[in-house]
Amino acid sequence: MLSMALFTIGIVGVLTRRNAIIIFMCIELMLNAVNLLLVAFSKMHHLQLLSTNAAAGSEGQLFVFFIMVVAAAEVAVGLAIIVMMYRNIHSVDINFLNRLKN
């Protein structure tokens, strides 16, 4: 429930904001919502299957670590791209992104 709310906030943020950094933060919010949900599901499956398999549900938590690693890599690249953009046009407003259209 909470993670769905977080995810929705993330999506709405991405779709409405115009500042590249804030959009970027909203994307991170989406990823963290997914992490939260994964842990919740992992706990749920663990409790369901505890009698047959003591390690049930550990996959979900494993996935969370991979998402964290990938998100960190994405942050590194993304911030570099935003900085590169800022150096050229001195703004991080995505309204500048319309030049390619014509």
Next chain:
Amino acid sequence: MNALLISAVMGVLMMFSSFMLKSKSAVRNVALAGMFLILVANILDTYGWHLFNIPTEGMMHFDRFSLFFNSIAFACTFIFFLLSARDMEKVGINYAEYFSLIFFILCGIVLVASFQSLLILFLGIEIISIPLYILTGSDKRNLKSNEASLKYFLLGSFSTGIMLMGITLLYGHAGSFDITVLIKAGEKPSSLAIAGLLMLLFAMAFKVSAAPFHFWTPDVYDGAPTVFTSFMATIVKAAAFIGFMRLFSTAFYSLHDQWQMVIAIITALTLLIGNITAVFQQSIKRMLAYSSISQAGFMMLALFALNGTATEGLFLYVAAYSLATIGVFAVLIKMKDYTFEGFNGFARHHPFLAAVNTVFLLSLAGIPLTAGFLAKFYMLKAAVEAGGFLWLVIFAVLMAAVSVYYYFRVIQAMYFKEGDAPVSMEVSRPFQWVLGVLAFLIILLGVFPNALLYWFYF
């Protein structure tokens, strides 16, 4: 497995070579040798010579499907290096790093083609995407390249978020990321599974630039340095399709009825938007971006049908489309002016280049005796065999007819218009040789498709 490890090692090696090797041609030769090594290692792997023995049970499964696709992708990359490696020098100073990023992308391609767990699919897609964001923005002083890179990054990571949500919901339904478990769980679908399936479908459609999610494609392909556009539009897109196909032909096969209609609508939209918009383009680079959307529409037919013909057809399509597009881009890179007018009178000044370019364009348009024709034929045949959606097949044929228009505009400009077709750099002899071989391959595949498909079974 061979190819995955070697290409990861090659990626690191190329980074070292940027300061160990002084001359650019040495770097290029190392990259070419490495690429050849990967291709050979993968073919050895196909025939049972495993250089490394690492258990990947439940995570990756190297079957004929993935190994065969890897061979196609590596062969295409090898040809791409032969043709365009020299042109990468013009993009920026970090020459060796571009190769290194491409080798890392190849790692991602292996993962996407051979995943068995959704975790590996996610990792593979990310390993492909993140270096691509960098390659798109590699022309640092060029504002267009910056914009393309930022746009690609924001939309790409947004779609990754959607994809992760889809994977998580599927996990909530099935309790596992393994696709064999997902098949069984799909027999009694719940709302969680359907929502997850749709999210995953949309995210994958974004990665292959299918219609409602194609906005980024023309801008990114247009803004990125042309050498890298050539790589992105062919090999990477093909890999995304193979991942898509693998996902839907295994994990979601039991949910076939739920998503077939959605795929049919996406296919029709992709064909319509890609072809109609391509007609109105002035720049050939942008036209090729839209044409890659419309070709994606044809490849979606394989996903829609999901039978034996579709699998064969997809391989043939991937090979035909990649070879032809790499060829067209390799010629385009040499031009000074990327508009249709830039090609005026090209045939008079460079008769050989114009002739091979014509072969590539004919193949993309799907004219008989070229690989593109048989590829399209296989796709339509697969869709007819799947049954029930005849309107989609008829629509696809109509759209193929539309596509002839914009490909022939280039041929017309080359042969029937007066002009001097300025070329920005000299055309070397080996370059012409490779292009000639490429054109020969396309015609060979158009006459004997089994020359390729034979290797899928034996």
